[in-house]
Amino acid sequence: MVVQSSLSKGTISIALVHEALSAAYAKGLNTQIILNKAGIPAELLMTPKARVPVATYAQLWIELANAMDDEFFGMDSHPMRRGSYKLLTKLVSTAETLEKALYDILKFFNFVLDDIRGELIREQEKAYLVIHDQEQPKRMFTYATFLMLVHGLMCWLVDQRISLNSIAVRCPKPNDIQDYLG
Numbered sequence: 001m002v003v004q005s006s007l008s009k010g011t012i013s014i015a016l017v018h019e020a021l022s023a024a025y026a027k028g029l030n031t032q033i034i035l036n037k038a039g040i041p042a043e044l045l046m047t048p049k050a051r052v053p054v055a056t057y058a059q060l061w062i063e064l065a066n067a068m069d070d071e072f073f074g075m076d077s078h079p080m081r082r083g084s085y086k087l088l089t090k091l092v093s094t095a096e097t098l099e100k101a102l103y104d105i106l107k108f109f110n111f112v113l114d115d116i117r118g119e120l121i122r123e124q125e126k127a128y129l130v131i132h133d134q135e136q137p138k139r140m141f142t143y144a145t146f147l148m149l150v151h152g153l154m155c156w157l158v159d160q161r162i163s164l165n166s167i168a169v170r171c172p173k174p175n176d177i178q179d180y181l182g
Contacts, residue, residue: 011051014044015176019141020060023074029067037063075142078114089153099127100156105150116146137171 017040024031035042038060044050052060065071070079088108095101101120107130116138121128129150131143147167152174155162 005017012054012057013176013179014047014050014052015174016141016179017052017057017060018045019139020057020064020073022139023070024064024068027068027074033064033068034060042045049151072145075138075145076113076115078112080112084112084150087109089156092153092157095157098154098158102127102129102150102154105153109146109150116142118146131169133170137169140169140171140174143169143171 018075021034022035030146032042035045038041039056040052040060044052061073064073065082067072069082071082071085072080088105091108092101092104095104099120102120106120110117116136117132119130119132122131129147131146133142151164
């Protein structure tokens with residue numbers, strides 16, 4: 001099912017579908033097959049205000065990861081092979097504290113990825129997740145994906161939503177910034 005209204009809750013913009021497909025386009029993969037498997041009509045990509053349900057977007061991520069054998073979607077020079085995230089969840093599921101789990105999550109990503117690294121900095125009651133990258137700033141989608149993978153796992157581990165006070169990145173602000181704030 002496809003939703004056409006702007007910023008509908010529970011939907012993802014077509015701009016983020018394009019962002020997710022970016023590396024697949026660059027690698028010359030058959031994005032038509034990937035879109036079909038995800039349940040996204042290719043013609044929808046030509047509708048700038050189109051939106052897809054979150055579940056459909058999640059399926060797109062699965063299909064992209066399968067097609068690329070990369071759960072970081074080609075945004076790092078070293079692929080995050082299929083099954084890596086599942087292994088990570090098993091590794092940290094028995095951590096005694098969220099802090100210990102977060103250190104292990106970041107160690108894992110720092111081991112698997114070459115171009116982006118995470119660091120946890122604690123100052124009294126506040127914690128900062130600092131993302132370091134190689135050379136030029138990455139696309140907003142790269143930082144957002146990294147943060148989503150880390151933050152999503154943190155929330156899952158404690159079975160509650162962990163609020164983020166602020167996010168600062170060094171890339172140019174994308175035209176569709178609202179999609180990242182939703």
